[in-house]
Amino acid sequence: MKKNNRSLLAMALVCAMGLSACGSDGEDGKDGAPGTPGTPGTPGTPGAPAGATVDTVTTAADFMLTLQPADIVVVGADDFTIKFTATGKNSKGDDVPFTGLDKVALYVTNLVANDTDTGAPMLWSNNALVNEFGSSMYCTPTGKATARGGAEVDACTLVEDAENPGTYMGSWEHDGNAPVVSADGDPNSLFRVMVRTYNITDATGVGIGDKLLSTPLDFTPATGELAVSTKDSVSNAACIQCHSELTGYGEGDMRIANIGAHHNYQKVENCITCHNPAYAGGQDDPEKGFNANWNAMIHTIHAGGVLAEDGLLVGDALDEFAGVHFPAELSECTTCHDNGTQWNDNIYAEACLSCHMNVDLATGENHRGIIPGSDAACSGCHGAGSLSPMVAHNVGGRDKVSDAFAFDFTSAVVTATADPAVSTLTVMANVTLNGAAVADGTDFSEYMTSTRRGLLIGNLDADGTPTRGLGMSVISDVVSLSGGVLTVAKDFDATRLMGPIYVTAEVQVCAEGDMVVKCTTNTDGDIEQLGVANSAPIKYFNLSDPTAATVIARMDDPDRVTVSEAQCNTCHGNLTHVKGTHGATEFTQCMDCHNNTWYGSFHGDVAYDTGEVDADGDPIFANVPGLTFSNRDLVTVAHRFHSGSWDGGGIYFDKNMETVGYPALATDCQACHKEGAKLFAADGGLTSGKRAIKVSATEYISPIAESCRSCHIQGSALAHFESNGSYVEGSPATTADLPVESCATCHAEGKTYGVDKVHMGGGH
Structure with a gap:
């Protein structure tokens, strides 16, 4: 570079010297003739203003x-x-x-x-x-x-x-x-x-x-x-x-x-543009196993888990639909059919056989031997009456008898026994069956689908936190039944029979039409009737001071509950279906077991699909190392189950630890939470007031971190929780008086990384 600079400088000097050597010996040149002015160019077309059009979009x-x-x-x-x-x-x-x-x-x-x-x-x-x-x-x-x-x-x-x-x-x-x-x-x-x-x-x-x-x-x-x-x-x-x-x-x-x-x-x-009669057929093809016409295919998909368990799915249908577990009752047709009654009025085999896959209309097998000549014959039996789709499937059946078996609790009284450490709790309730006072001498067990449940009773802390353990049976603990008034009594630890308590009931009974009936079983031992839950509005009593102010359970206070049974039922139809023979319909029944004071879990491990199969072709599941849960709290259990952090079942993790089987977006919090509900209170804790979850007889963990851990299972997430003041599984506190976690600093509603932004559901 230096050599170049010197060379250029030398050339400049030579030129300068050459020019000056001419002196004034030559004549000055004459000015040239003026040039012809150029023709003005055609003005260009003005460009569109910035932002007037786009060729990209964000979502x-x-x-x-x-x-x-x-x-x-x-x-x-x-x-x-x-x-x-x-x-x-x-x-x-x-x-x-x-x-x-x-x-x-x-x-x-x-x-x-x-x-x-x-x-x-x-x-x-x-x-x-x-x-x-x-x-x-x-x-x-x-x-x-x-x-x-x-x-x-x-x-x-x-x-x-x-x-x-x-x-x-x-x-x-x-x-x-x-x-x-x-x-x-x-x-x-x-x-x-x-x-x-x-x-x-x-x-x-x-x-x-x-x-x-x-x-x-x-x-x-x-x-x-x-x-x-x-x-x-x-x-x-x-x-x-x-x-x-x-x-x-x-x-x-x-x-x-x-x-x-x-x-x-x-x-x-959009779906019917391809899934129409031109693509129909294939249900009898063992390689395909389903009819691709929309009305038939969508039935087979949503019934996939049940059909697979019954051994009715084959081919592509088995591979693609066996893992689909419909979250509501398959027989509750109006869960999906909400736009007219065509599904009940237009009876044809294609739609029916997509669920009733074991029926062979060509031979009459599983159709009482009836071989219809065409679909035109179907309405002869199924067009109206007891065999019409609406009636045969008990559509709306649980709603018809929602109050047919009802408890109205009137008192709860404690009496001493000969043993000073033991007292007797006596509870009285008015009980109605099919709208009338239940008759004296009624054997409740004849109406019940299961005798595992009865009266749900427990203590309440001053802030409404429940502790279960005072429950009674509506069969073995009955003292008397007279004039529709049920008296139930049982001995308990005297230290438990003081202060505020809650009383409700969880009983499932058999129903036909709009009546509760005695249960009957078929040749396989299965109950033939529809199981429906009792009605039992929660009541509160103070065993120490009946005149004291009523303490309301946390799960019974709308201002402290950010979800609702109605929100759950938009997908599940009813909570009775979710809990099987338990008969729960309200969170106040669920809280008797699923509260943050009852430690341990029946589903403590988390299973995932390894991607391998056993000799029968069934998927092999293994537990995620080091990932366990030790509580039954309703919030964390609901999060766990819906995210797949469970020990197998309809919703689970695949080998890549991605959730399989949950129908909603994982980030769609409003699928369960009430619209506009705020999860965080002013002090940064949960709106519910819950500040600790019991995980052993003497150990507690933080509730926000435990809720988030249901989805955020990575070790880095656990470290993040701890660094922000949370006590977590494996590193618990020995007191229930835990500090408020600092999660709300970044993740409360309205913050840059608030749950309302990072978990925006379908909002892209």
Whole structure:
């Protein structure tokens, strides 16, 4: 570099010397003629203001594709055409034209009347499938596209309007008409058009995780008017009850957040575009094992766990559906069928056999030997009466008898015994059966599905924390039953029979129709009736001072409970179903066992699927080393079960420690918690007031960390909890007087890393 600099300097000096050597011997040159002025250039077209259009979006909900019936030709002899607009949100959050789309897929279906005696009266018909083209048609700027299998296929030609950015037109430039056109279709029937968009990224070039789908457009081509399908008997809202909502879209545009198949097509209307009669069949194919038509397939999927246990699933159905355990009652059809009564009124074999897979209508096996000639014969038996779907499946059965067996507790009194360390607790209640005072001499065991449960009674601390252990049986502890008044008595440790107590009951009885009846069993020993829970509003008594102020159980105070039975029942239907023969319907019954003062766990280990199978082909589970739980607290148990931190069952961890079997988004706290409920109190502890959980006779852990540990099972998470003041499993405190954890500093609602932000559920 130094040599170069010296050389350049020398050259400059030589030039300078050369110029000065000319002196004044030469004449000055004359000025040249002025140049001709140049012609002004054509002004350029002004560019669009920054943010006037976008070609990336942050989330799927920031992208919107809009269709109008007048811009679509998909039926008859006219050439196919489509026009739509695409918008995305700019940095200000405004909806502006989205430019640069290079690939979309168009799905077109229509409703056709079924003129046969087999199947539903109205059927979905996919135009592309009927035309033997596939389930959809691509549109690209070149008129060609690469299909999923890698082959090049014809596509409609997609053109963006240069004068109107974000407006796109599609046309068919190949032989014949586009494959999504129904040449012989009825323009007066309902047509449904849906568009899927590809290759859209965020500003960093990362592809958008959720599918980008237009809201399905239902319309009548002949009139151009919007239409409403009368066939859809399951709404998206019904699916969202368990599968969470994908939020961020317009009002009324409900989308399902968590359907694993095909990476989530978000709406029932999306699903039927492929899963329609053109894909039907296969249930008798041992390699497939299920009927891919929507009405049949969705039944088989949700009944998968039960059907697998009964040995009825084979092939792909066994591989894909056996792990699905429906969280509500399979017979409670309206859990999903919330949009009309078509499911009860239209009786045809395809829908029924998808659950009743052991029925063979060709031979009459498991159908009382009856061989129907066609589906037209089904309504003869199942169209009404006791064999209609609604009645045969006991739809709403538990609701009909929810108060048919009721306890109204009136008193709780302590009397001394000869042993000063022991006292007798006597509880009295008015009991009604089917609306009348229960008759003298009634044997309760004849009505009960299980005699394991009875009166649930326990002590209450001043802050409403329950301690179980004063329960009684409605059979063995009965002193008298007279005039509908039940008297139950039992001896207890005298130190327990003082201060405030709670009293409720947990009994499950048999019911038929709207009546509680005596239980009967079939030849296999199974109870034949529907099991329903008793009604037993919780009552409070102070055994030391009846005039003292009432202490309310923490689980009975709405201000301290951030979940509700109603919220649970949106997915489970009822808590009786969840607890089997226990008969619980309210948290105040659950708290008798599931409280933070009863240590130990029947499910202390956490199992995961190793990915290997045994000789019978069943998955092999192993326990996660070093991961155990030692409490029955309702909050932590509910978190554990739904996250998969359990010892096996319907929800579990796979070999990658990912949750399998939970239908909602893992981060959708509002699936269980009440809308707007705050989890943290002003002092940074839990809103419930719970500040410690007992894990042994003398040891306690912190409640916030234990709740979070249900999902955050990594060792690093445990270290994080401890560094923020939590006592955790393996490092407990020896006192229940624990300091408030500092979790709320970062994770309380409204904070940068608040649970309302990092666990935003379907809000992307």
